[in-house]
Amino acid sequence: MKFTHRLLPLLAILAASNASATDGYFAHGYGVKSQGMGGVGIALPQDAIAAAANPAGMGLISDRVDFGVTWFRPQREAEIVGGNTFGADGKYDANDTENFLIPEFGYNRQINPDVTLGVSVYGNGGMNTDFNKAIPLFGSTAPRMDLSQLFIAPTATWKINESNTVGVAVNLAYQRFEIKGLQNFTLVNDATFGTPSQSSNNVTNKGYDSSYGAGLHLGWIGQVSDTVTLGASYQSKTYMSKFDKYKGLFAEDGDFDIPESYGVGIAVKATPALTVAADVQRIEYSEVDSVGNSLSNLFTGNQLGSNNGPGFAWKDVTAVKVGASYAWNENLTIRAGYNHSSQPIRKSETLFNMLAPGVVQDHITLGATYVLPNKSELSFAYMHAFEEKVRGAGSIPSNFGGGNANLKMYQDSLGIAYGWKL
Numbered sequence: 001m002k003f004t005h006r007l008l009p010l011l012a013i014l015a016a017s018n019a020s021a022t023d024g025y026f027a028h029g030y031g032v033k034s035q036g037m038g039g040v041g042i043a044l045p046q047d048a049i050a051a052a053a054n055p056a057g058m059g060l061i062s063d064r065v066d067f068g069v070t071w072f073r074p075q076r077e078a079e080i081v082g083g084n085t086f087g088a089d090g091k092y093d094a095n096d097t098e099n100f101l102i103p104e105f106g107y108n109r110q111i112n113p114d115v116t117l118g119v120s121v122y123g124n125g126g127m128n129t130d131f132n133k134a135i136p137l138f139g140s141t142a143p144r145m146d147l148s149q150l151f152i153a154p155t156a157t158w159k160i161n162e163s164n165t166v167g168v169a170v171n172l173a174y175q176r177f178e179i180k181g182l183q184n185f186t187l188v189n190d191a192t193f194g195t196p197s198q199s200s201n202n203v204t205n206k207g208y209d210s211s212y213g214a215g216l217h218l219g220w221i222g223q224v225s226d227t228v229t230l231g232a233s234y235q236s237k238t239y240m241s242k243f244d245k246y247k248g249l250f251a252e253d254g255d256f257d258i259p260e261s262y263g264v265g266i267a268v269k270a271t272p273a274l275t276v277a278a279d280v281q282r283i284e285y286s287e288v289d290s291v292g293n294s295l296s297n298l299f300t301g302n303q304l305g306s307n308n309g310p311g312f313a314w315k316d317v318t319a320v321k322v323g324a325s326y327a328w329n330e331n332l333t334i335r336a337g338y339n340h341s342s343q344p345i346r347k348s349e350t351l352f353n354m355l356a357p358g359v360v361q362d363h364i365t366l367g368a369t370y371v372l373p374n375k376s377e378l379s380f381a382y383m384h385a386f387e388e389k390v391r392g393a394g395s396i397p398s399n400f401g402g403g404n405a406n407l408k409m410y411q412d413s414l415g416i417a418y419g420w421k422l
């Protein structure tokens with residue numbers, strides 16, 4: 001247990017998956033090959049990171065090892081408009097930290113013709129904003145929020161018959177969180193803000209805190225014909241220990257569980273060289289109070305950190321992913337894809353989401369794999385998330401001086417991975 005508690009923080013620091021992710025705060029895809037195809041993977045496993053999308057996929061990739069790293073660069077900006085009476089109008093750049101490296105690792109072993117055991121290690125998602133100046137509505141120093149999530153997923157699969165494989169993974173999760181610059185939420189009996197938190201000493205500037213937890217991930221893949229494969233995946237809510245240092249910020253005394261998600265996928269081998277695939281994924285952000293509760297709860301007697309305390313008011317997200325893979329020759333495979341996710345942030349809730357502006361919706365991706373002379377594989381993936389804006393509508397309450405907060409973001413990433421069959 002001591003080893004685990006030392007290993008998980010180290011991996012999370014290395015993962016640096018604390019930048020704003022793409023489907024809400026989840027990654028658009030897991031594994032460099034999947035990332036190059038819009039994030040598809042529920043019916044199309046391609047490497048030993050496959051358990052992230054569908055544990056059953058590990059039963060179809062044989063013995064192999066994969067590791068890689070993705071450079072991720074989000075560009076985020078917020079703006080307050082409308083004559084805020086506290087003098088907060090203006091633009092706020094949140095890119096003082098803008099480059100992140102996100103590693104991945106996977107290992108899989110065929111135990112017998114019907115059973116495999118393996119592990120996938122990956123950054124599940126996260127959020128980072130690092131402002132260059134104070135936001136008067138929040139506090140006296142520049143805000144910075146840093147959330148990272150790491151999954152280690154030991155996985156087992158069983159081949160039920162020639163056409164159907166099922167898999168189960170235990171998601172061992174680690175989270176790391178820090179926030180600065182929210183001094184206004186630490187006030188007690190203030191004439192303007194009252195007492196916003198149930199634990200004013202546990203809201204901001206407390207350094208990094210860690211959280212541990214676990215959940216289950218179940219999956220199925222079925223070969224329904226020579227050319228068509230179907231898949232389905234369900235990931236339970238990952239129940240996490242509480243952020244004790246921030247029990248005055250997050251609802252339920254610092255609780256920040258990772259939401260459940262589920263999806264279906266299809267892969268079609270259109271020609272011997274061309275495979276097309278599509279996934280539909282649902283992420284239940286609203287079921288986690290710290291993410292789904294409205295800031296308006298603060299004005300109905302629910303302080304920050306309380307059982308029904310305010311959150312970011314995120315809606316559930318549906319992500320649609322499509323991709324294609326073409327074997328140019330026996331050594332080179334090229335990929336492309338598109339990913340669209342619904343908008344998690346309401347126009348009426350943009351104020352608090354200046355700290356978590358996960359607004360991007362549309363992504364295009366490109367990728368390739370080259371087989372080296374020793375039969376190992378070198379893979380690349382590029383993703384661009386187009387600039388998206390959410391303009392506030394009645395989003396800054398009169399208690400905070402009125403007006404609106406507008407959010408803007410776009411993203412780029414570039415990944416490289418190396419893998420080989422054992």
